[in-house]
Amino acid sequence: MFDLTPHTTSAPCSADLQRHKPLQQSGEFLKALRENGQNPVVLSDLDNTLVLTKPLRLGRTLAMVNRTTMQEPKRLFANLQEKGFKNTPIILSPDAPTSHLAKCGAVPLVSPAHVAVLAMSKDTEKMRAALHQKWRNRLTHGARQNLRLTRQNLPQDPNHWLFKADILQGRTRGYQSWPVELTLAYARANKGQAKLFQAFEGAEAVAAILILTHGNCATYHVAYSTERGKTLSAHNLLMWEALCWLSRKGFHTLELGVVNTEDAPGLARFKLGTGAKLHKLGGTWAYWHPMRMVLKPLAALDRRLMSA
Incomplete structure (x- = not known):
């Protein structure tokens, strides 16, 4: 078995790893979605952040923002409101731990996973x-x-x-x-x-x-x-x-996907055996603007789970 000790579980530190941009927020992914008949929303004021939408029952819509940097979540939410998402439930999956989302009223749903990223x-x-x-x-x-x-x-x-x-x-x-x-x-x-x-x-x-x-x-x-x-x-x-x-x-980089040492230890060893480093994601959050003040205390209870 490969050694999965801390030297392989530290956050990426090289310049290339820090510049890594996830596929889910790339221009190429946007082209693929449009080619496939989808029409994601692009937040041009936020580095062209992609927002996917999914229809729900009763004519409602769910918005999803995946693998984006959320250093300024209030700015993100303001942009989403400008695009017509003020009353839309939003699922957020930041690219890195973002505990201050709780201060905005976002509620944590799933704790952070790790992905393996190899600096070429x-x-x-x-x-x-x-x-x-x-x-x-x-x-x-x-x-x-x-x-x-x-x-x-x-x-x-x-x-x-x-x-x-x-x-x-x-x-x-x-x-x-x-x-x-x-x-x-x-x-x-x-x-x-x-x-x-x-x-x-x-x-x-x-x-x-x-x-x-x-x-x-x-x-x-x-x-x-x-x-x-x-x-x-x-x-x-x-x-x-x-x-x-x-x-x-x-x-510059190759992302090898989620590393799960419990359910898929062999695949985890294969990915980390390349010399890749683990990068911690930000978990999954839910945000609904009309309920933000009501949910804010609940979010604060679980924010430790979602932090770095």
Whole structure:
């Protein structure tokens, strides 16, 4: 097992990690949503913050603001009111702990999770040295297996084997990825920014990784390895191939997604074994302007749970 001690659980400290911008607040994500027939609200006064909406019963609407910086929540709420969300329930998921949301009347719903973020380097030898020893051993093992690796733009195929495998795996493990239609829309709206890496043993695909790029950042979006692929260490080899490609292209960071050491310890070890650091998110909050003063005392009771 990989060591998950504090040196891997500290907040990112490099300049690249501090500049990391989440996929959910990128211009590329906005293009994908519009390509998929959605029309998110853009708060141009707040670094083009994206606000998604979802219809509720009785003609009401729910607004969602995901992975945005909320150093000035009052300013955010003022902008939302200007856009017509004064009487709209809002779900907030900040990119970092934001305990002062409670002072505005927001109520905490879910405690913060952590995501793994890897700072890229143009020096691949430096990146290789940062790999955990057991991860590096698996990489060496994979390199000896005579696997054929490919890289291509994501094909517009909703029945691609990676999508089918991910949906089945999600049902088994209790998670849900993006709708396939949205992923395909991302590839259409952002040419060349949805890269599919695959590993083959002969003609059989044994592992695949889909990377979405946005600005100078990238996101590990969907991945799957067959049982045979796991035996061959194909996932490690394919991940290293993707890291080297991102390095050559000059990307600053790669976000590897949520790290859950309780429910998915193996995946957590895989992500942190790359040398990635944990970044604490801000949890999930609910805000409803008409009820803010009533809910403010309740919010204060739980704000310790949501703080850094």
